[in-house]
Amino acid sequence: MQANDSQTLVLSALADGPKHGYAINNAIEELTGARLGAGSLYGALSRLEAKGLIETLEEQGRQRPVQLTPAGREVLEQELRAMARVATTGLRNLGIRLT
Numbered sequence: 001m002q003a004n005d006s007q008t009l010v011l012s013a014l015a016d017g018p019k020h021g022y023a024i025n026n027a028i029e030e031l032t033g034a035r036l037g038a039g040s041l042y043g044a045l046s047r048l049e050a051k052g053l054i055e056t057l058e059e060q061g062r063q064r065p066v067q068l069t070p071a072g073r074e075v076l077e078q079e080l081r082a083m084a085r086v087a088t089t090g091l092r093n094l095g096i097r098l099t
Contacts, residue, residue, distance in 0.1 A: 006036055006044040008083075011053065011068065011076040018057055018067035021045070048072065 013019060013027035021041060029035045036044070045066060048054045053072035057065045068076065091098060 006040045007048055007053075008076070008079050009036065010041070010044045010048060011072055012080070014054065014066065014068045014072070015076060018065040020060070020063035020065045022063075024066075 009028045009032065010024055012031065013024045019027065024045075025035050025041055028041075045054065049056065049066070051071075052069055053075055054066045055069050057067060088098065
C-alpha cells in the first residue's frame with residue numbers, strides 16, 4: 001500500500017465524523033478487511049495534518065481525535081470520484097454492468 005492510499009483510507013474513515021487513531025484503524029479494517037500498521041496510520045495522520053486536510057480536536061484523556069477540514073472533505077470527494085471513474089471503466093471493460 002502506498003502512502004497516498006493510506007491517506008485516502010484515513011480521510012474516508014473520517015468522512016462520518018471525528019475519530020481517534022484506534023477508531024480510524026477500526027473503520028479502515030471494516031472498509032478493507034485489513035488494518036494499517038502504526039507507522040502507516042500515524043504517518044498518514046501527520047502528512048494530512050501538515051497539508052491542512054485534517055485538524056486535531058481537544059484531547060479526550062489519552063485519545064487525540066481528529067476531523068476533516070473543509071479542504072479535506074473536498075480532496076476526499078475528488079479522490080473518490082476519480083476512483084469511481086476508474087472502477088466504472090474497468091468493470092465496463094470486463095463486461096460487468098453496474099446496476
